[in-house]
Amino acid sequence: MKEIRINDFVEQAVERSDYPPEKIKSILGNETVAVLGYGVQGRGQSLNMRDNGLKVIIGLRPNSAGWALALEDGWVPGKTLFPLEEAAEKGTIIQYLLSDAGQKDFWPKLKPHLTAGKALYFSHGFSLVYHDQTGVIPPKDIDVILVAPKGSGTTVRKHFLEGRGINSSFVVHQDATGRARERCLALGIAIGSGYLFETTARKEVFSDLTGERGVLMGAIYGLWLAQYEVLRAKGHSPSEAFNETVEEATQSLYPLIAEKGMDWMYANCSTTAQRGALDWFTKFRDASKPVFEQLYHSVETGEETRRTLEANSRPDYRVNLEKELKAIADSEMWRAGVAVRALRPERQEKK
């Protein structure tokens, strides 16, 4: 365990070295981990746990797209792959990794299988915290734990295969057996986390919903689009506008931030760029801060989850999402992206 100390704020980081394979085996060796759902998290977490030697089974709707993918990944019907309720019945730890709307929908069918001593695991505080909207109130005689990777399930798997990790937060929400904490931390490392930091379900879901709607996904696209549109309106070519907005960010400057921070990225740009960025960042901060405040408020009041549940519970939610994603893919900016990425030398050499 290592301390993260920033001014007076001290946090503990649980690392892989705190939970070596023998320790994970002694904690989880007699458990059957039933992963319900095979979206990006279900897939990434279950494959990492299987590779780490845990007894893992998958629960899915038969004949679904997830079922076909699970077969491709080597899960065997009747042995390690079951319909949802059968897997829930067999599991001693149930990793509830259906979509957040799916968790609300399936809850009445899951509840009878949550018998005394089992553990119910989430990767998001959504269902628990907004229980007035989801109806998810676990029985008192089970452990309720949460490990939320701070990244896509796709990178949870990719980094694991590369010997790297994605950091995760963890929550011990309810300890009925006295083993909730060790179950939670052993699972957190077994799914491939880099390190784990402790939070509450409320803090996890508030920060997660803010981050993905904000800087990680929503705000970054809005900001990029605004700059791209201005450059195009001023007569710059799609390729120039895309390079100056996205390609340079992802290929050159963001890796420098990842390596050693914002000041390091700035230090590796011209004094002209440094002067300009240092003069302008406060204007962008001041312009966007009210929007972030509005966003956090919308999360806190339950408006975000209400809209998400309403949209993602419709039978045609997939079709509608795909239409919206296709509109992005078909827009000029991202068609420029396809052309620019295809010209990367390393992609051409692969052809």
Ligand SMILES: NC(=O)c1ccc[n+]([C@@H]2O[C@H](COP(=O)([O-])OP(=O)(O)OC[C@H]3O[C@@H](n4cnc5c(N)ncnc54)[C@H](O)[C@@H]3O)[C@@H](O)[C@H]2O)c1
């Ligand atoms: N996507 C990520 O990388 C990520 C990262 C951290 C946490 N999370 C959290 O992990 C959990 C799983 O997220 P995800 O992105 O892997 O899943 P997802 O939202 O893609 O949904 C997973 C699967 O749930 C199934 N499903 C939906 N409705 C269902 C229903 N009514 N009955 C049965 N199955 C149903 C779908 O087939 C879908 O493939 C969520 O709580 C999410 O917030 C996700």
Ligand SMILES: CC(C)(O)[C@@H](O)C(=O)O
């Ligand atoms: C990967 C994200 C954005 O961090 C996650 O929160 C999600 O909901 O998919």
Ligand SMILES: [Mg+2]
């Ligand atoms: Mg999220």
Ligand SMILES: [Mg+2]
């Ligand atoms: Mg997230």
